[in-house]
Amino acid sequence: MLVRKLRTRSLSISEARLVLRGFEREGVRLDSAQIDDVLDEFGRRGYLDDGVLAEQLITAGVERKGQGRVALSRALAQRGISRDVIDSALSELPDDDEARALEFARTKATSLARLEHDTALRRLMGQLARRGYNGSVAMSAAKTALAEVTRGRPSSGVRFVESD
Structure with a gap:
C-alpha cells in the first residue's frame, strides 16, 4: 500500500505513518512497532527522507510558484515535516x-x-x-x-x- 502511494508522489515520514495506520488486511491493523519497523526500512532504503523532500518542495515552491519563506515553511509543516528539518532546508535557501x-x-x-x-x-x-x-x-x-x-x-x- 505504501509503495503504491510513493509511486504517485513523495511522502513525508508523517504522511507515510498515516498511510500505514490506515492499512488493514483481513481485519488486522499494524501496531505502532510494526509501523515504525516499516518506516525505518523505507528510510534505510532511501524511499522516505524528510530532508530530501523538503529540498524538493522548496525548489518547486521557489521556481514554479515564486513563494517566500513563510509560505514555504507553512507548506512543509502541512506535510508533517519537523521544524528542525524545515529550518535546515530553509537555511540552504539564498536570502533573496x-x-x-x-x-x-x-x-x-x-x-x-x-x-x-x-x-x-x-x-x-x-x-x-x-x-x-x-x-x-x-x-x-x-x-x-x-x-x-x-x-x-x-x-x-x-x-x-x-x-x-
Missing part, C-alpha cells in the same frame, strides 16, 4: 526574498497599472502576502514594480500648479 518578490511583482504590475494607484498597490501586496512574503518585503516590491510600470505615464487625478 526581496529579489524574488520584486520579480513576481513586476510580472503582475502591468495588469494592475490601469487601476488607481492605491488599489493596485493593495492588490499586488495581497498577492505577494499570499505567496509568503512579509509585509515590508511585499510593500517594497509592490511600490517598486508599480513605479516602474507607471514611470513616464501621466498620473490620473487633479494636479495643482502654483501660479505667480
